[in-house]
Amino acid sequence: MKSKYLSITIKDVLKGAIVAVLTSIATAVITILQTGEIPGIEQLHTILIAGVGAGVAYLLKNFFTNSNDQILTREPIPLIPPQGSKAIFGPTHLQTVAALADMLPTTDGPHSDQPLPPQQEAK
Numbered sequence: 001m002k003s004k005y006l007s008i009t010i011k012d013v014l015k016g017a018i019v020a021v022l023t024s025i026a027t028a029v030i031t032i033l034q035t036g037e038i039p040g041i042e043q044l045h046t047i048l049i050a051g052v053g054a055g056v057a058y059l060l061k062n063f064f065t066n067s068n069d070q071i072l073t074r075e076p077i078p079l080i081p082p083q084g085s086k087a088i089f090g091p092t093h094l095q096t097v098a099a100l101a102d103m104l105p106t107t108d109g110p111h112s113d114q115p116l117p118p119q120q121e122a123k
Contacts, residue, residue, distance in 0.1 A: 028044075031047065
């Protein structure tokens with residue numbers, strides 16, 4: 001399961017660490033190929049900063065991405081509750097019901113002038 005919008009999971013942190021290590025290795029290899037010698041302390045500092053920057057960028061991207069891989073977008077409101085979950089009607093469910101009611105066709109038919117039958121109260 002993917003992490004939700006504005007949250008990070010342990011998997012995200014581990015993947016961010018892998019990105020940081022791989023970026024550091026790639027940067028070190030490029031430095032060795034360009035200079036022909038093993039990087040010194042100053043170059044290792046730059047390599048480390050590049051790796052940490054890549055890892056942080058990965059975590060920020062996942063923090064601002066929802067479970068559908070949409071950046072800067074809230075989690076979609078499920079129309080049907082997940083299997084095995086208890087049906088609790090909160091504000092998001094009421095918004096969903098209101099949105100569905102707006103999609104219903106208007107009553108412009110032959111019976112539109114007739115009043116609706118009264119509803120019975122639950123006992």
